[in-house]
Amino acid sequence: MLSPTSTDVIRATLPVVGAAISDITTLFYRKMFDAHPELERDLFNRGNQKQGEQQKALAGAIAAFAALQLEPDQARVDLILSRIANKHASLGIEPAQYAIVHTHLFAAIVEVLGDAVTPEVAAAWDEVYWLMAETLISMEAGLYASAGVAAGDVWRDVRVRERRHESADTVSFVLTSVDGSPLPTFAPGQYLSVAVRLPDGARQIRQYSLSSAPSSGDWRISVKRSGEVSNFLYHNVFEEDIVSVSTPFGDLVLQDDDAPLLLVSAGIGCTPMIGILSHLADTEDNRRISVLHADRSASSHAHRAELTELVERLPFAVMHRWYEDLGARRPEGSLREGRADLGEVTIAPGTRAYLCGPLPFMLGMREALLAKDVPAENIHYEVFGPDSWSAAGV
Numbered sequence: 001m002l003s004p005t006s007t008d009v010i011r012a013t014l015p016v017v018g019a020a021i022s023d024i025t026t027l028f029y030r031k032m033f034d035a036h037p038e039l040e041r042d043l044f045n046r047g048n049q050k051q052g053e054q055q056k057a058l059a060g061a062i063a064a065f066a067a068l069q070l071e072p073d074q075a076r077v078d079l080i081l082s083r084i085a086n087k088h089a090s091l092g093i094e095p096a097q098y099a100i101v102h103t104h105l106f107a108a109i110v111e112v113l114g115d116a117v118t119p120e121v122a123a124a125w126d127e128v129y130w131l132m133a134e135t136l137i138s139m140e141a142g143l144y145a146s147a148g149v150a151a152g153d154v155w156r157d158v159r160v161r162e163r164r165h166e167s168a169d170t171v172s173f174v175l176t177s178v179d180g181s182p183l184p185t186f187a188p189g190q191y192l193s194v195a196v197r198l199p200d201g202a203r204q205i206r207q208y209s210l211s212s213a214p215s216s217g218d219w220r221i222s223v224k225r226s227g228e229v230s231n232f233l234y235h236n237v238f239e240e241d242i243v244s245v246s247t248p249f250g251d252l253v254l255q256d257d258d259a260p261l262l263l264v265s266a267g268i269g270c271t272p273m274i275g276i277l278s279h280l281a282d283t284e285d286n287r288r289i290s291v292l293h294a295d296r297s298a299s300s301h302a303h304r305a306e307l308t309e310l311v312e313r314l315p316f317a318v319m320h321r322w323y324e325d326l327g328a329r330r331p332e333g334s335l336r337e338g339r340a341d342l343g344e345v346t347i348a349p350g351t352r353a354y355l356c357g358p359l360p361f362m363l364g365m366r367e368a369l370l371a372k373d374v375p376a377e378n379i380h381y382e383v384f385g386p387d388s389w390s391a392a393g394v
């Protein structure tokens, strides 16, 4: 907990720091990457840096965490920090690196706010930083321990056993160990990081959800070509190639209870849902399950046939699909034209919902679920990029 003196100072300075936090985080990254170019080249996602997404996520997290020291809400603190800790663990972040971030973040704060940063103000924000950092370090230590690895030691080489087209622009890779030993298991819904060495020498890392069930023994990921890394994987990685990946992490995991399930996805957001459904089918789960998927068309719908097969294997599962363009098809049964609409979907009492897809899609679905009386704490989601949603507290 923050000390009473620091709490007063944070209350007084939060509006000023909050207003300048985007400038501060932008300058922070510039300073840190000038001092440590290897971090920009080999650890951070340079696409997110260009688009300002990571700056936004960091700024949002710090501002939200500081505000939550004034009006405590432990559930929100846990949600925000667990998201970050899982992402950090999947990148192998180590405790010593927090001092590097601290140095450049505070240099940026002083440069942006100038004389407003008195010794008392600096001490109070220092306390907030280390409170956040120490909580993250301890959560990450817990994640490394449960994965059975030393801090940061998450990387391993795996062999591509199979590569398959799952739609016009998506390929899946089945990954297996190089020496035939079993791969660590994972929880349905989790993801792993993939690191590739790009032609200009940079090592870039991206996350991909596991689209297979833990019982398969292998890890399968499905990659939609879009930018630097996904295009690299699509064009360069084939059967028998060796790929560097992390141990699985992630906190969007299937809860082991018997609440009715609603799985809602759009586009490539189908991947964690396919993993979850494969697990439910393999374990002959008897839950009531509604599967909703929206896509541009049948040809862009990755794992289209597999989704239907999985739903057919589950005795109490129903499926609803929407394609913006039905092409020569006609709407029939569970297939409709247009965008996903919860209007016609029955939501069973006590439903637990899992969302994955573009942010505007998920926000729309969340609104519709809240309107149908699904409580916010039963709505779980995964953002396929820096998560600026949790910190915003929508």
Ligand SMILES: Cc1cc2nc3c(=O)[nH]c(=O)nc-3n(C[C@H](O)[C@H](O)[C@H](O)COP(=O)(O)OP(=O)(O)OC[C@H]3O[C@@H](n4cnc5c(N)ncnc54)[C@H](O)[C@@H]3O)c2cc1C
Pocket: 045, 047, 048, 050, 051, 191, 206, 207, 208, 209, 210, 222, 223, 224, 225, 226, 227, 228, 229, 230, 231, 250, 268, 271, 272, 382, 383, 384, 385, 386
């Ligand atoms: C937890 C998690 C799970 C994920 N699971 C999956 C999954 O299962 N399958 C999957 O395919 N992806 C998944 N992703 C997304 C994946 O990690 C990558 O973000 C995605 O593959 C794009 O990375 P990239 O390197 O190809 O694109 P980047 O080069 O990083 O670009 C990202 C996007 O921005 C666009 N872009 C890049 N530069 C610019 C620019 N200057 N101006 C405008 N637009 C630009 C690109 O076209 C692209 O759409 C997941 C992400 C997370 C965080």
Ligand code: HEM
Pocket: 039, 043, 044, 045, 046, 048, 049, 054, 057, 058, 061, 062, 083, 084, 087, 088, 091, 093, 094, 097, 098, 099, 100, 101, 129, 132, 133, 136, 385, 386, 387, 388
């Ligand atoms: C208190 C300190 C820190 C805070 C508040 C913080 C916050 C965040 C946030 C909010 C994200 C986005 C999470 C998401 O994807 O949803 C993130 C990602 C990340 N963090 Fe941290 N972080 C901290 C320390 C560190 C340290 C010490 C390092 C290592 C140098 C680091 C490296 C990264 C990287 C590489 C990513 C992924 C970036 C990307 O994909 O663009 N962070 N962090």
